[in-house]
Amino acid sequence: MSLPALDKARIPRHLAIIMDGNGRWAERHGMSRAAGHEAGAKSVRAVIKACRELEAVEALSLYAFSTENWRRSRFEVSTLFRLLIKYIAIELDELHEQNIRVTVMGRLEDLPERARQDMREAMEKTAGNTALTVNVALNYGARDEIVRAARAIANEAVAGRLDPKDIDDACFAAHLDQPELPDPDLLIRTSGEMRLSNFMLWQLSYAEIVVLSTLWPDFRKEHLY
Ligand code: FPP
Numbered sequence: 001m002s003l004p005a006l007d008k009a010r011i012p013r014h015l016a017i018i019m020d021g022n023g024r025w026a027e028r029h030g031m032s033r034a035a036g037h038e039a040g041a042k043s044v045r046a047v048i049k050a051c052r053e054l055e056a057v058e059a060l061s062l063y064a065f066s067t068e069n070w071r072r073s074r075f076e077v078s079t080l081f082r083l084l085i086k087y088i089a090i091e092l093d094e095l096h097e098q099n100i101r102v103t104v105m106g107r108l109e110d111l112p113e114r115a116r117q118d119m120r121e122a123m124e125k126t127a128g129n130t131a132l133t134v135n136v137a138l139n140y141g142a143r144d145e146i147v148r149a150a151r152a153i154a155n156e157a158v159a160g161r162l163d164p165k166d167i168d169d170a171c172f173a174a175h176l177d178q179p180e181l182p183d184p185d186l187l188i189r190t191s192g193e194m195r196l197s198n199f200m201l202w203q204l205s206y207a208e209i210v211v212l213s214t215l216w217p218d219f220r221k222e223h224l225y
Helices: 022-028 033-054 067-071 074-097 113-126 142-158 169-173
Strands: 014-018 059-066 100-105 132-140 186-189 208-211
Touching (some): 033 059, 059 067, 059 074, 067 132, 074 100, 113 132, 132 142
Parallel strands (some): 100 132
């Protein structure tokens, strides 16, 4: 599908996606959950490419691993991190060539060593890129992010570097994980569930929400357009 005639002024600056339905897709195709996640990684590639082509999208936030996802089987958790490591190994050079910056939201320090190192390398390598920011939520929960921001603000106040009178919206937002990104204008959730699942609760305050019945591994640029 070629690029449709979209009104550039109405394209979201920041698009956030809850990528849901890999497991259901796998079940429907008689495949393992791991194969579902593998197929989901192809959709990640497609959606990054489509956002890059649209040009007007400045940031794409992807919910890849939530703080709740640790409750899945050890096998599935390790599959997801193996997939992430493989994805970076295959895609990092091209992301960099495409002038795409990679950032992370969430508690990176608790990730498996290799995944943490690879994500740090991806962030460092692409830090100066400007065409699109791909912001990956990893070991991320919005309540956890908000609590960490509150703690950081409290520590600054106790240390005398911040007057509690100066704590306002902007001050709070500045203590979240990726303060330089604009708030998402649009949230897309695939697979039909009408829930936020602890994703970007502060930043999504004014976002429009689109829930599609499409399962994430079937999501392509047509769905995005
Ligand atoms: C939801 O499907 C998806 C996830 C928990 C993980 C998302 C991960 C990927 C798309 C793979 C790789 C990601 C990157 C950034 C390379 P589900 O398992 O909850 O599906 P279900 O609700 O149908 O069981």
